[in-house]
Amino acid sequence: MIDIDALTVTFGGVTPIDRLSLTLDGQIVGLIGPNGAGKTTLLNVLSGLVRPSAGTVRLFGKDIGALAAGQRLGWGVTRAFQTPQVADDLTASENIQVALDSLQVPRAEAATRLAETLERVGLAGHARRLGAHLDGFDLRMTEIGRCLVTGPKLIMLDEPAAGLAAAERTRLIDLLRGLSRAGTRILIIDHDIDLIAGLCDQVAVLDFGHLVASGDTDTVLADPKVRAAYLGEFEDDDAEARAA
Amino acid sequence: MKHALPLTLAALACGFSLAMTPPAAANEACGSGEPATGEPIKIGAIVGQTGPADFSSASKSAAAFFDCVNANGGINGRPVEYLVEDDAWNPETAANAAAKLVNDEGVVAMAGSTSFIECGTNARFYADNGIGVIAGVGVPRECFFSSNIAPMNMGPRLSTLGAAIDAYENQGARSFVCMAPNIPNVGGWFCEGLAAWGADKGVETHNVLHDPATLDPTSLVLQAMAMGADAIIVAEPAPAAIPIFNAAEDQDLREEAIWLGPTSIYDTAFPAAVGDYWAGAIKAHIEFNTLDSDGVDNTAWLSIMDEYGNASDPRDSFSQGGYLAAKIITGVLRGIDGDITRQSVLEALQTMEAVDSDLLCGAWSFGPGDRHNANQAGRMVTMTADGWETSRDCFVSDDPELADIRS
Amino acid sequence: MAMSETSRTPLPHAAPRGFLAAAASQHGGLITAFFLMALIVPFLGSYWIKNFTSMIAVAIAAQGVALLHARLGFVSLAGIAMMGVGGWFGLRLAHATGLPFEIVLVLAALCTGAAGVLLGLPALKHRGLIYALITLMFAAGFHVVVSSIGFPDGGSGFWGRIDGSAERQLMARPAIAASDLAYFLYALAIAAAAFTATHIVTKSAVGRAWAMIRAGDAVAHAAGVRIGIARAKAFGLAGALAGVGGCLLAGSIGQLDGRSFDPVQSLLLYGLVIIAGPWSLAAALIAGFLYRMFPAILDSWGVDGDIAITIFGLALIHAIVSAPRGIAGQLHDLTSAIQNRLSGVDR
Ligand SMILES: Nc1ncnc2c1ncn2[C@@H]1O[C@H](COP(=O)(O)OP(=O)(O)OP(=O)(O)O)[C@@H](O)[C@H]1O
Numbered sequence: 001m002i003d004i005d006a007l008t009v010t011f012g013g014v015t016p017i018d019r020l021s022l023t024l025d026g027q028i029v030g031l032i033g034p035n036g037a038g039k040t041t042l043l044n045v046l047s048g049l050v051r052p053s054a055g056t057v058r059l060f061g062k063d064i065g066a067l068a069a070g071q072r073l074g075w076g077v078t079r080a081f082q083t084p085q086v087a088d089d090l091t092a093s094e095n096i097q098v099a100l101d102s103l104q105v106p107r108a109e110a111a112t113r114l115a116e117t118l119e120r121v122g123l124a125g126h127a128r129r130l131g132a133h134l135d136g137f138d139l140r141m142t143e144i145g146r147c148l149v150t151g152p153k154l155i156m157l158d159e160p161a162a163g164l165a166a167a168e169r170t171r172l173i174d175l176l177r178g179l180s181r182a183g184t185r186i187l188i189i190d191h192d193i194d195l196i197a198g199l200c201d202q203v204a205v206l207d208f209g210h211l212v213a214s215g216d217t218d219t220v221l222a223d224p225k226v227r228a229a230y231l232g233e234f235e236d237d238d239a240e241a242r243a244a
Numbered sequence: 245m246k247h248a249l250p251l252t253l254a255a256l257a258c259g260f261s262l263a264m265t266p267p268a269a270a271n272e273a274c275g276s277g278e279p280a281t282g283e284p285i286k287i288g289a290i291v292g293q294t295g296p297a298d299f300s301s302a303s304k305s306a307a308a309f310f311d312c313v314n315a316n317g318g319i320n321g322r323p324v325e326y327l328v329e330d331d332a333w334n335p336e337t338a339a340n341a342a343a344k345l346v347n348d349e350g351v352v353a354m355a356g357s358t359s360f361i362e363c364g365t366n367a368r369f370y371a372d373n374g375i376g377v378i379a380g381v382g383v384p385r386e387c388f389f390s391s392n393i394a395p396m397n398m399g400p401r402l403s404t405l406g407a408a409i410d411a412y413e414n415q416g417a418r419s420f421v422c423m424a425p426n427i428p429n430v431g432g433w434f435c436e437g438l439a440a441w442g443a444d445k446g447v448e449t450h451n452v453l454h455d456p457a458t459l460d461p462t463s464l465v466l467q468a469m470a471m472g473a474d475a476i477i478v479a480e481p482a483p484a485a486i487p488i489f490n491a492a493e494d495q496d497l498r499e500e501a502i503w504l505g506p507t508s509i510y511d512t513a514f515p516a517a518v519g520d521y522w523a524g525a526i527k528a529h530i531e532f533n534t535l536d537s538d539g540v541d542n543t544a545w546l547s548i549m550d551e552y553g554n555a556s557d558p559r560d561s562f563s564q565g566g567y568l569a570a571k572i573i574t575g576v577l578r579g580i581d582g583d584i585t586r587q588s589v590l591e592a593l594q595t596m597e598a599v600d601s602d603l604l605c606g607a608w609s610f611g612p613g614d615r616h617n618a619n620q621a622g623r624m625v626t627m628t629a630d631g632w633e634t635s636r637d638c639f640v641s642d643d644p645e646l647a648d649i650r651s
Numbered sequence: 652m653a654m655s656e657t658s659r660t661p662l663p664h665a666a667p668r669g670f671l672a673a674a675a676s677q678h679g680g681l682i683t684a685f686f687l688m689a690l691i692v693p694f695l696g697s698y699w700i701k702n703f704t705s706m707i708a709v710a711i712a713a714q715g716v717a718l719l720h721a722r723l724g725f726v727s728l729a730g731i732a733m734m735g736v737g738g739w740f741g742l743r744l745a746h747a748t749g750l751p752f753e754i755v756l757v758l759a760a761l762c763t764g765a766a767g768v769l770l771g772l773p774a775l776k777h778r779g780l781i782y783a784l785i786t787l788m789f790a791a792g793f794h795v796v797v798s799s800i801g802f803p804d805g806g807s808g809f810w811g812r813i814d815g816s817a818e819r820q821l822m823a824r825p826a827i828a829a830s831d832l833a834y835f836l837y838a839l840a841i842a843a844a845a846f847t848a849t850h851i852v853t854k855s856a857v858g859r860a861w862a863m864i865r866a867g868d869a870v871a872h873a874a875g876v877r878i879g880i881a882r883a884k885a886f887g888l889a890g891a892l893a894g895v896g897g898c899l900l901a902g903s904i905g906q907l908d909g910r911s912f913d914p915v916q917s918l919l920l921y922g923l924v925i926i927a928g929p930w931s932l933a934a935a936l937i938a939g940f941l942y943r944m945f946p947a948i949l950d951s952w953g954v955d956g957d958i959a960i961t962i963f964g965l966a967l968i969h970a971i972v973s974a975p976r977g978i979a980g981q982l983h984d985l986t987s988a989i990q991n992r993l994s995g996v997d998r
């Protein structure tokens with residue numbers, strides 16, 4: 001699904017991704033790594049917001065280097081942001097509608113898809129609320145709605161569970177499971193190892209722009225290098241995770 | 245196109261306050277009787293006060309005249325309420341001002357208006373509303389080509405032509421250069437008059453028109469000289485003419501041509517500004533009598549200004565035009581039997597008997613017809629080291645364009 | 652002014668269902684103002700009718716300035732200059748073609764809209780102060796050019812200027828609105844249409860795209876918004892609005908003069924739009940009122956119209972410091988407070 005070859009990203013003197021090669025395939029795949037590892041940067045490359053300095057990126061077998069962000073949306077690749085990006089002065093519904101506008105979906109079909117999506121992300125009741133007045137979870141759901149409404153092949157989420165209460169987290173997980181069952185592939189970045197372990201078929205671990213490990217979730221999470229580089233910081237969590 | 249420069253004011257105040265006659269003359273000119281008390285008769289004026297130059301002088305002398313009228317019997321006992329609006333040299337403001345005066349205030353006529361843009365903007369409005377306008381001083385063509393506007397002055401086109409005629413008749417000039425700002429219906433229109441007359445007389449004429457925003461005096465002078473003409477007419481407002489003469493002095497061109505100008509250079513501060521070099525070498529055509537002439541109207545004008553005007557009001561030829569406009573409308577209003585309405589005033593204007601004045605050469609009347617240019621004759625003055633002296637009395641500016649009006 | 656500044660703006664809660672209901676609740680004050688003007692101005696006399704007509708023309712152009720500021724975060728210091736461009740096109744087309752006023756109005760709006768897009772091109776590279784300065788330079792350049800060339804007055808040639816001497820032509824008014832009063836009502840109707848069109852556009856896909864751009868370039872890209880095109884549409888709409896305003900002004904007076912279009916006027920209009928609170932559709936009307944009527948009112952009271960500038964300066968400081976949503980926002984808060992009081996709702 002995701003094939004990355006010798007990918008390098010540089011911003012001035014910083015090289016957040018350095019000759020990274022990586023293959024991930026699965027219904028739900030995870031991307032983990034400590035702060036500043038380059039996860040968001042990689043997601044930016046995949047969604048077309050950042051141009052790599054070198055290397056190639058293939059999604060579903062196609063080299064997407066030449067596609068602009070908007071074209072990737074049309075091609076079925078969508079994303080949400082680490083800090084939810086929702087227009088304050090548009091309603092939840094309008095924030096989602098924007099993606100349909102971009103794809104020039106005919107009016108009638110757009111209305112049906114919008115209603116379905118609002119229902120699916122649990123915003124039907126808050127559809128007419130302005131972005132400025134949405135709470136954290138609704139903001140996340142608005143963003144996910146904006147991805148979903150396009151009927152994507154792949155949704156990429158950047159720490160969607162950060163800051164959520166337990167009940168909200170459960171609703172998020174249910175939503176993602178449902179999507180995955182319906183055939184949508186998901187790439188998820190998160191520091192919440194339980195979430196990753198519970199959802200993902202495959203995981204990649206980044207550190208300082210390098211790949212530490214990748215492959216089946218269980219194997220990767222058991223890898224001593226991974227535990228040293230990343231999970232070491234979360235020893236207690238890890239213990240709990242295994243106990244669970 | 246004279247500019248009421250502070251310098252001019254000072255010079256005028258000093259120069260002419262001495263030449264005053266007693267105030268008795270003032271009262272005679274504006275009537276006799278008790279101060280007026282009846283229902284006011286509203287007369288309006290639109291002047292370009294704020295903007296590139298202050299053109300409000302005519303409305304100030306008209307206001308002084310009306311004050312004098314009101315103190316001396318008014319219009320058969322009714323006072324004149326004189327309403328002056330500033331158009332700020334802006335057509336939008338001019339149109340709004342006309343609407344205010346005519347529609348809202350209900351003026352019965354306009355008198356003493358002096359504006360660069362007002363005639364063009366409002367001529368049709370006056371015609372549609374049947375308002376008669378005696379402009380104090382008209383500059384652009386539109387002031388002379390409207391059914392309802394009649395200016396007191398000859399206009400710069402006739403003044404420019406007058407200067408040429410004098411040089412043709414008295415100095416043997418047979419080729420001319422007309423130098424003027426390239427503003428539609430202003431500079432081009434002046435010079436066309438010269439060309440039309442020249443074509444009749446078999447005289448060669450050339451134009452040097454320039455963008456008013458960019459004045460390069462040296463190059464203008466050289467351009468004009470290159471045409472090899474006998475006479476050069478500097479048809480510019482005084483502030484633009486001064487650097488042109490200075491540039492000609494720098495090249496020592498005084499003797500190379502006959503140097504002329506229309507009324508706009510007839511300014512008391514002008515001789516000092518161009519300097520002794522030019523004494524006796526610049527002739528100007530003037531549309532009204534000299535500012536220090538001793539005729540009845542000129543004397544009355546100065547004394548009314550002293551009695552009813554402000555010390556700071558200019559005593560220039562704009563002011564003479566405003567005085568005449570106010571005097572003539574007053575006479576016309578006094579002659580109306582029955583209601584004084586805009587219709588009756590316009591009718592009275594169109595049928596008025598011609599009025600004589602020592603400020604003018606010929607008799608002036610509003611006249612019927614689609615356009616008005618009653619004042620067609622002027623005088624010549626020659627610049628001396630410290631002023632101007634009359635060098636030719638009244639003569640007509642024989643503009644072929646006016647054939648229909650004269651016939 | 653940066654994008655973030657516009658997105659920080661406090662927003663009203665309301666978002667009622669239904670287009671008309673939404674428009675009425677959001678713009679109730681504005682709609683009332685239009686009706687009041689239609690009812691009262693006819694009785695104010697010719698001078699005020701003409702002034703109100705000019706004010707309406709300026710308000711339409713101000714809507715474009717408000718749009719660029721509030722929707723795109725761009726500072727346009729060429730509002731009045733663009734109105735001049737619209738007036739130029741209107742006069743030129745009217746004299747050249749003799750077409751009915753309505754058609755000239757539409758064509759002038761289209762041409763000025765195209766000019767607006769061109770003036771928006773530097774916005775591809777520059778924003779904030781630099782873009783503001785570019786527009787101010789445009790306004791200054793326009794003033795220089797139009798002062799020396801002049802507005803078309805029925806002459807021939809590309810510039811449509813009379814050469815030498817001939818009758819200067821006035822722009823013909825619409826057949827149904829020849830009198831000053833009829834023309835005022837006509838202009839008011841055009842303004843209502845222009846404001847409604849602006850409202851519809853901001854509620855459409857284009858308006859959503861603008862909101863997305865305000866939220867951030869990254870999310871706009873990710874949501875498939877073509878930022879350049881969306882911006883160009885805003886510049887085009889702002890230009891078209893200025894074109895309509897300029898053409899209405901030209902029709903009102905019959906001719907235009909460069910003196911009305913100096914860059915200070917554009918600068919002033921922008922300041923007034925900010926004072927008025929560009930996030931509301933009503934701001935344009937308030938700005939037009941302050942620009943055109945306030946000095947006239949002071950003048951009619953015998954107060955020097957230039958005092959207005961000083962008052963505007965203080966108001967601008969007040970707007971920046973303590974009324975970030977401008978006069979329109981304060982009026983809106985006031986009316987909704989009254990509405991709530993009346994309907995017994997406590998928010
Ligand atoms: N636009 C940019 N310009 C310069 N440096 C950047 C830019 N974007 C990211 N970086 C740098 O690249 C590195 C990787 O950042 P990135 O946001 O990808 O990390 P991350 O793995 O998502 O971290 P976190 O878990 O904190 O979100 C960081 O050092 C960051 O400062």
Ligand SMILES: [Mg+2]
Nearest residue numbers: 039040041082
């Ligand atoms: Mg990140």
